[in-house]
Amino acid sequence: MKNINLILLRTLSIFFRIKIRIILYFGVFLANLKQSKKRIGQDRKRYLRNRSNLSRVKTYIKKFLFFIKSADVTLALSKYPLLVSEIDKSVKKGVFHKNKANRLKSFFSRKIKLISGM
Numbered sequence: 001m002k003n004i005n006l007i008l009l010r011t012l013s014i015f016f017r018i019k020i021r022i023i024l025y026f027g028v029f030l031a032n033l034k035q036s037k038k039r040i041g042q043d044r045k046r047y048l049r050n051r052s053n054l055s056r057v058k059t060y061i062k063k064f065l066f067f068i069k070s071a072d073v074t075l076a077l078s079k080y081p082l083l084v085s086e087i088d089k090s091v092k093k094g095v096f097h098k099n100k101a102n103r104l105k106s107f108f109s110r111k112i113k114l115i116s117g118m
Contacts, residue, residue: 053095060086061104068111080112 060083067076091101
């Protein structure tokens, strides 16, 4: 019985996450009040903006990790300041928490130290 409840809870949680994403992405208004409709529109804008910012940072991370794996020290060193800058911008915009950004920057600086032999 406990397993069935967990499965049901997971499916409902997935359903509501999908429903919320549909509302945010397509702008389907389920609210009646003007302020609620406005809030849904604002949330949709923020959701799309945050998603694009997160995608940009992930792209920088993937490129940087590719240079690290290929042991190309010069390219990795040249991309590191850009990566740190993008992470800091995303913190400023509220995409990442500052502690997560610090963890990421620390992780990437350790990677650079490993491949450059400092």
